Amino acid sequence: MLCADRRDLLLAGLAGAGLAVGRLRPGRAAAPIDREKVLVVAIGSDPVGLEPAANRAEPIGSEIIVNIFDPLVSWARDSDAEPQGRLAESWRVGDDGRRYSFTLREGLTFHDDTPCDAEAVRFSLERTRRLNPYMRASLDAVERFEVTGRLTLDIVLLRPVPFFLSLLAQPQSGIVSPTAVRRLGPDFASHPVGTGAFRLQSYTPDVGLTLVRNPSYFRGPSTLEFLVYRVIADASTRRLELERGEIDICQQHAQLTSLPMADIDSFRRNPEIQVIEISSQIMRQLEFNNRATGGPVTDLRVRKAIAHAVDYDGLVDGVLAGTVDRAYGPLPTTNWAFDPAMRSLAPHYDPQQSRALLAAAGYAPGALQISLYTFEGTFWAAVATFLQASLAAVGIDARIEQMEFPSLRALHVAGRFEAALDGREPWYNDPDAHITIGYLSGLAETAMTFRMPPDTALDGLILQAQTEIDPTRRKTLYGQIQARLMARVPAVYLFTNKVIVFARKEVQGLVVKSTPPLNEYWSVSKTRAYP
Amino acid sequence: MIAYALRRLIAMLPVLALVLVIVFGLTRMIPGDPAETLLGPGATTAQIDALRHELRLDRPALQQFIDYVGGLARGDLGASIKTGRTVASELAARLPATIELAFAAFALALLGGIPAGILAARRPGGPVDRTLQFLSLCGVSIPAFLLAFGLQYVFSAWLGVLPVAGRNSAFAVGEEQGGFALTRSLLTFHLTTFGDLAAHILLPATVLAAFLAATLGRFLRNTMIDTLSEDYVRTARAKGLTERAILLKHALPNAIGPSIMVLGVQFGDMLGGAILTETVFSWPGVGRYMFEAIRARDYPVIQSTTLVFALMFMLMSLAADLLSVALDPRLRQDRGRG
Numbered sequence: 001m002l003c004a005d006r007r008d009l010l011l012a013g014l015a016g017a018g019l020a021v022g023r024l025r026p027g028r029a030a031a032p033i034d035r036e037k038v039l040v041v042a043i044g045s046d047p048v049g050l051e052p053a054a055n056r057a058e059p060i061g062s063e064i065i066v067n068i069f070d071p072l073v074s075w076a077r078d079s080d081a082e083p084q085g086r087l088a089e090s091w092r093v094g095d096d097g098r099r100y101s102f103t104l105r106e107g108l109t110f111h112d113d114t115p116c117d118a119e120a121v122r123f124s125l126e127r128t129r130r131l132n133p134y135m136r137a138s139l140d141a142v143e144r145f146e147v148t149g150r151l152t153l154d155i156v157l158l159r160p161v162p163f164f165l166s167l168l169a170q171p172q173s174g175i176v177s178p179t180a181v182r183r184l185g186p187d188f189a190s191h192p193v194g195t196g197a198f199r200l201q202s203y204t205p206d207v208g209l210t211l212v213r214n215p216s217y218f219r220g221p222s223t224l225e226f227l228v229y230r231v232i233a234d235a236s237t238r239r240l241e242l243e244r245g246e247i248d249i250c251q252q253h254a255q256l257t258s259l260p261m262a263d264i265d266s267f268r269r270n271p272e273i274q275v276i277e278i279s280s281q282i283m284r285q286l287e288f289n290n291r292a293t294g295g296p297v298t299d300l301r302v303r304k305a306i307a308h309a310v311d312y313d314g315l316v317d318g319v320l321a322g323t324v325d326r327a328y329g330p331l332p333t334t335n336w337a338f339d340p341a342m343r344s345l346a347p348h349y350d351p352q353q354s355r356a357l358l359a360a361a362g363y364a365p366g367a368l369q370i371s372l373y374t375f376e377g378t379f380w381a382a383v384a385t386f387l388q389a390s391l392a393a394v395g396i397d398a399r400i401e402q403m404e405f406p407s408l409r410a411l412h413v414a415g416r417f418e419a420a421l422d423g424r425e426p427w428y429n430d431p432d433a434h435i436t437i438g439y440l441s442g443l444a445e446t447a448m449t450f451r452m453p454p455d456t457a458l459d460g461l462i463l464q465a466q467t468e469i470d471p472t473r474r475k476t477l478y479g480q481i482q483a484r485l486m487a488r489v490p491a492v493y494l495f496t497n498k499v500i501v502f503a504r505k506e507v508q509g510l511v512v513k514s515t516p517p518l519n520e521y522w523s524v525s526k527t528r529a530y531p
Numbered sequence: 532m533i534a535y536a537l538r539r540l541i542a543m544l545p546v547l548a549l550v551l552v553i554v555f556g557l558t559r560m561i562p563g564d565p566a567e568t569l570l571g572p573g574a575t576t577a578q579i580d581a582l583r584h585e586l587r588l589d590r591p592a593l594q595q596f597i598d599y600v601g602g603l604a605r606g607d608l609g610a611s612i613k614t615g616r617t618v619a620s621e622l623a624a625r626l627p628a629t630i631e632l633a634f635a636a637f638a639l640a641l642l643g644g645i646p647a648g649i650l651a652a653r654r655p656g657g658p659v660d661r662t663l664q665f666l667s668l669c670g671v672s673i674p675a676f677l678l679a680f681g682l683q684y685v686f687s688a689w690l691g692v693l694p695v696a697g698r699n700s701a702f703a704v705g706e707e708q709g710g711f712a713l714t715r716s717l718l719t720f721h722l723t724t725f726g727d728l729a730a731h732i733l734l735p736a737t738v739l740a741a742f743l744a745a746t747l748g749r750f751l752r753n754t755m756i757d758t759l760s761e762d763y764v765r766t767a768r769a770k771g772l773t774e775r776a777i778l779l780k781h782a783l784p785n786a787i788g789p790s791i792m793v794l795g796v797q798f799g800d801m802l803g804g805a806i807l808t809e810t811v812f813s814w815p816g817v818g819r820y821m822f823e824a825i826r827a828r829d830y831p832v833i834q835s836t837t838l839v840f841a842l843m844f845m846l847m848s849l850a851a852d853l854l855s856v857a858l859d860p861r862l863r864q865d866r867g868r869g
Contacts, residue, residue, distance in 0.1 A: 033704045040701040045823055048569070048613055056570060056582075133581055134570075189615075204709045205624050206815030206823075207698060230701045232813045233823075236680065240688050240695040247701060406563015406828070413576060437575075447575040 036526045037225035039507070042232045042241065042250035046205055051192040052174040053127055056134035057427050060229075062171040063518040067211060067227060069174025069194030072102060072121065073165050078281060078334045078429050078515050081471070083169045087116065087195065097160030097469035098143075104151040108218055110177035111199045118153040121145075123178040125155075138167040138428075160467045162474060163430035170428050171518060197222050197522035206231055223525040239263050242273065248507050248526070251517075252323070252500035261379070264323060267502050276501040279325050280514035281332045283434065284423045286310075286372075286387065286492040289415055291444060291451040296361075296368055297418045303489040305357035306419070307347035309394040310387065314349075316495055319386045324495035330434060330485045332496040334514070337431040337478035345486045346493065354394040365395030372398045373420035375408060380421060383494070387421075412448045422448055429515040431478045435462055439485065450490045458484050536853060543845050547838060554837045555599065558830050559592050565612040565828040586612055599834065609831035613824070618835045622817065626839075627711045628698060629805060629816030635713075635732050636739035636801060640794075643744035648751025648790070649778055655756055663748060670745025675804045679738045679811040686734060694731050696813040703727060709815075735812040739804055743797050750793050754786040761785075788859045795851020799844040 047064050049055030055062055073083040073091075085091070091102045108116035122145040129139035141161045146154040157164065167173065180193035192200055195218070198211035211227040230247055232238045241247045252264065267273045286306070288297040296302045316326050325333065329342035358368060370391075374384045384400045391398045398419075403411070411417055426433035437443055440462050441454045452458070458481065465477040499517045503510060509523045566582040567574070583589050602609055608618040647667065651660040686693040694700065698712065703724070713732060716725040758764065759782050767777050805818035813819075817836055824832035 033702060035702050038702050038704055046614070054615075058569075133578060133585075137578075204815065205621060206628075206813075206819055207709070208701070210704055226704045228701050228704060230697065230813075231815070232696060233819065234696070234811050234813065237683070237696045237811060237813060240683055241697075244687065244691065244695060246695060246697075404563065406567045409567055410562065443575070446577060 033226070036506075036528065037223075038228060039224050039226070039249070039521055039524055039526065040228045040230050040247045041521070042238045042247045043208070043229050044231070044233055046231060047209070047229075049189070050200065050203075051176060051189055051194075052124070052135075052172045053131040053176070054189045055172055056132065057172065057516075059516070059518065062516065064200075064209060064211070064229065065171040065174055065192075065194075066196070066518050066520050067198045067522070068192050068196040068200060069171070069176065070196050071170070071173045071175065072168050074169050075166075075429050075513070075515065079336055081336065083165050083429075087121070087175060091165075093469075097162060097467075098157045100155045100157070100164060101148075102153050102155070104153070105218060106151065108195055109216060110180065110195050111193045111214060112177050112180050114177055114179040116175060116177075116195050117150050118147045120178050121153050121175055122147050123181075124175040125173065127176070127181065128172060132172060135170075135172045138170065138173070160469045162467070162469050162471070163428065163432050166428040166430045166433075171516070197520070198227050201226075217522070219522065222522045224521065227521050235263075239266075242267075242502055242504065243270065245272070245504060249501060249503045249510075251519075252502065261321060261323070261382070264321060264500070272505055274503050274505050274507070276503060276510060276512055277323075277498045278512050278514055279332075279334045280496055280499045280517060281334055281429070281434070282423065282425045282497040282499075282514075282517070283327060283330075283332055284324070284383070284421070284494050284497065285327065286494060287420050287422045287450055288490060289417050289419070289451055290488075290490045291415055291453050292418065295418055296363070296370060299361050300489060301357045301361040302363070302368070303492075304347065305354045305361070305394065306391065306396065307489055307492045308350045308354040308357065309390050309396065310347075310492055310494070311349045311390055312494070315383070315386055319382055320495065323500060324497050327493040327495050329482050329493055330438070330491075331431055331478070331482060332434075334496070335429075335431055335434070337475050339479040339482050341479070342482055342486060345483070347489075351394050358395060363395070366397060368395070369397040369399070370418050371401050373401045373403060373408060373411065373417050375421065376402055376404055384421060409448060413445060415445070415451060425516070427516045432466055435478070435481060436466060439481075439490070452490060532853070532856060535856075536849065539849050539852070543842075543849075546845065547841060550838060550841045551600070551603075551834065554834050555596050555830075558828070558833050561828065563828060564588055565830065568826075568828050569613065599831070608835040611824075611832050612829045613827045613832075618831050621820065621832070622835060622839060624709060625815060625817045625820050627709070628814060629809070629818060631711060631713050632732060632736055632739065632805065632809070632814060632816060633798075633801065635736035636743065637794075637798075639736050639740035640743035640747055643740065644747030645751060645783075645787075647744070647748035648755060649783065651748065651752040652755030652759060652782075653774075653778070655752075660752070663752075667745040667749045670741045671749070673741065675738055675742070675807050676811060678741055679734070679808060682734050682737060683811075693734055696731075696811070698731055698813075698815055699724075699727050700731075735808050735814050738808045738812075739801050742804065743794065743801055746797050747790055747794060751786060751790045754789055755782055758782045758786040784858070788855045791851050791855050791858070795848045795854075798847040798851075802840050802844060 043060050045060065047061035048058040049061040050064055052065060052069060055065060070086045072086060072088040074086040075083045087104055087108060088102045089105045091100055093100055104116070104118060104121065110116055125139065126145060128135050129142065141157045141159060141164070143156045143158045146156065148154055161167070174194055177193040181188050184191050190203065197214055197217045197219070199214050201210045201212040203209045208228060208230040213222045213225055215221050232241060232247070238247070238250045242250055264275070267275055288303055292298050312326055316322065316324055328346040331338045355365070372384055372387060374380045381402060384402065388398045388400055408420070412420055424434055424438060437447060438450050439452050439458065441452045441459050443449060444451045461477055461481050461484070465474055465481065468474040468477055499512055499514045501510065501512050501519070506526045506528055508525050508527055510519065511523055512519060564583065566579045566586060566588060570579055570582060599609060608622070610617050611621055614621070647663045651663040654660055683695055687695040713725065713728045716728055764777060764781060767781050805816065806822050808814065809816045809818035810822050817839060820832065821836040824836060
């Protein structure tokens with residue numbers, strides 16, 4: 001027989017269970033879904049900012065933005081001379097390079113069926129400039145927006161910005177529905193309304209997002225009914241999920257997720273998986289502290305010796321298994337301003353010359369010791385270890401210091417290093433994205449830059465290239481900048497990461513982009529259902 | 532007993548305050564801050580400073596602590612630095628997943644640990660006992676991540692019978708995925724959905740349960756062996772009771788009390804394991820939320836999730852204590868006095 005306390009306990013338990021059940025809402029039964037109509041994309045974590053004014057170039061949220069919103073213009077390929085029109089049907093740039101006159105397509109509507117017109121574009125870009133600190137740098141050059149007609153808009157700049165169209169092609173330049181913004185207020189951030197190929201249907205934190213197709217999309221509705229982003233934090237789990245067909249797509253080196261290097265070979269051998277690779281502008285280099293006032297790397301001969309000590313082909317083809325392309329200078333080969341002369345100017349692997357340069361600089365074998373700082377992770381560790389071995393072969397004793405990003409940033413910005421692995425992932429397609437922030441001496445201590453010392457001639461060229469509106473003259477200026485930088489050896493330019501997408505073989509029509517490395521899934525279809 | 536429970540509840544307050552101070556101090560001691568982490572390598576110092584100011588991280592740490600404690604006193608856990616949403620709403624979205632996982636693991640631990648303890652105690656040193664002792668040793672010593680990957684490879688990659696990760700199938704578009712999804716699908720008889728959710732919870736719950744089941748089994752075996760040598764058991768045997776009746780009706784009720792206390796304490800270890808298990812299995816619970824918050828240096832989230840874990844640990848210890856008292860009248864007298 002139960003004693004009084006046990007009965008109380010039992011009754012309390014039953015009461016609790018009853019309360020819990022009472023709070024449960026009836027479940028919603030799922031309609032049967034055709035798996036051919038659903039594309040599942042793995043992401044490493046929750047997005048931060050699902051609309052242009054709230055996203056500070058965070059990659060996962062940015063990829064969702066490019067599928068929900070459209071910008072005025074968009075890049076088809078990095079090497080193209082200029083972007084293609086998206087919401088803009090055409091545009092004209094004034095002779096002084098300060099006035100951009102856009103004409104929008106007829107009949108554009110947002111997901112809430114309100115019209116996307118010139119007034120909406122003005123509202124949207126002004127709002128993003130006001131609310132998004134990340135976009136202020138891009139849109140601060142705008143003096144005013146002039147709505148000149150229902151579908152025509154002029155954007156007048158304070159100064160010529162020859163890459164202004166590239167700035168407008170960023171995800172954060174996507175056009176939002178003014179009606180939805182006014183109606184939803186702060187809730188707009190979690191209920192984004194754009195013109196894009198998909199609408200946000202649901203978002204469950206740490207589980208993922210479901211986007212449903214926009215049936216009246218102006219480029220034609222997607223063949224996919226649903227685009228599902230699935231949060232899978234662990235790389236091994238993502239691999240298993242892809243192999244089992246529980247997800248359709250995951251990405252490598254495209255910021256969204258990163259799989260271990262060994263998995264790539266496994267996927268290449270798997271007939272169920274297709275590996276889609278494109279070259280990118282994601283630069284990786286061994287940076288020297290170019291503002292150091294003492295120490296070995298202030299000597300040009302030492303910097304050159306280190307550059308000649310690296311077996312570039314071994315690094316690209318061996319250690320990194322062809323998942324990267326060789327970099328030949330400050331600009332990646334896919335950038336339109338890349339000067340092909342850099343291929344011959346770039347340092348080549350020559351250990352003998354390296355030893356000779358070190359001897360000329362007064363360093364006997366084993367006498368030179370440097371610390372080599374790098375980010376965390378197996379990828380960076382593999383690169384750093386290879387460099388350490390390369391340097392050891394010419395008599396340089398390099399000690400690897402792998403650090404968490406915040407600590408490395410603090411050390412880098414303070415200039416407390418000799419050599420550090422670093423990278424640049426440009427968000428807009430223009431040489432300016434690599435050169436200005438990286439090498440302009442006035443910005444040397446404002447971010448993780450090459451810490452260039454004042455150089456009137458180089459600084460002048462960079463500032464001139466920033467505002468030169470003639471494309472040919474601009475390309476010549478960037479050629480001169482590249483040549484000057486190569487002579488100074490501010491870094492050992494190692495490689496550019498390829499953007500690699502692993503997709504189930506059923507996935508067709510994916511156009512992979514590299515700057516920024518974010519995919520639109522409007523053109524994707526699936527050939528058959530999974531077994 | 533109510534007075535005892537109240538005393539214990541009041542005694543939790545200084546412990547929680549201490550946890551709060553320690554966690555607040557530790558988060559500020561980790562290098563880097565949320566603004567740097569949020570903006571990434573390309574950010575300029577000016578952009579970072581602007582965000583730091585916007586997030587009010589440029590104020591003295593003491594002022595931040597006073598504000599946080601003031602907020603807590605008003606029931607405000609603050610807002611996530613990463614997402615801008617309130618920590619309370621984000622925790623509420625994730626707690627059900629963790630609770631369902633913890634209860635599933637607890638149930639599996641009881642289902643595995645109690646029979647194992649009883650079977651092993653029947654013939655100490657026999658083949659069943661030795662086998663169970665070995666399995667229990669494995670359960671106690673195997674790292675959770677290794678067990679997780681092992682189970683994923685065997686049951687998902689190799690046999691293909693269970694999903695790799697997640698709370699439900701990614702292709703189950705349109706189904707409600709949040710809240711007490713498993714419980715709800717069962718109580719509303721959506722059995723297909725329930726089957727999918729149950730298949731997804733099985734592996735992470737097994738990983739979480741392994742340590743608990745092994746500990747429970749070993750502890751129960753030892754107390755059962757002691758109990759089976761008591762006079763009243765000998766008397767029961769002399770009276771001709773069946774072995775089954777002796778084990779289940781006489782020995783088990785007397786031996787289980789200390790094991791329940793152990794379960795309560797070990798629940799804390801299980802919560803610690805939830806951080807890793809939820810990450811490996813992409814389980815959308817508080818453990819993974821905490822893991823992501825630590826990576827992003829999301830101070831309010833780290834502080835609040837730590838408080839929640841500490842509170843859950845203390846409440847489970849108290850519940851185990853009270854349950855032991857309810858089951859053992861001798862303890863009731865002690866607690867009443869103490």
